[in-house]
Amino acid sequence: MVKRARRQAQHHVGVAPHPSGRWRAQIQLTLGVYDTPEEGHAIYLEAERLFRPQALALRRRCGDLRGT
DSSP states (O other): OHHHHHHHHTTSTTEEEOTTSSEEEOOOOOOOOOSSHHHHHHHHHHHHHHHHHHHHHHHHHHTOOSOO
16 A cells, blocks of 8 residues: 555655555745855744744644644
């Protein structure tokens, strides 16, 4: 079943099998490359401030409050 699920997921970008047997949709986002860890961290914090509320609202709407 796992091999079949992985084969199915290859046809759909952003979708991966979940251990529950359901499907996980996800987006991975690179925020850039920076000269220092401090610069990178500052950008991360800004992105988290901008995107975290929407991600939390989406998880609530989908019924998944764990964030997985």
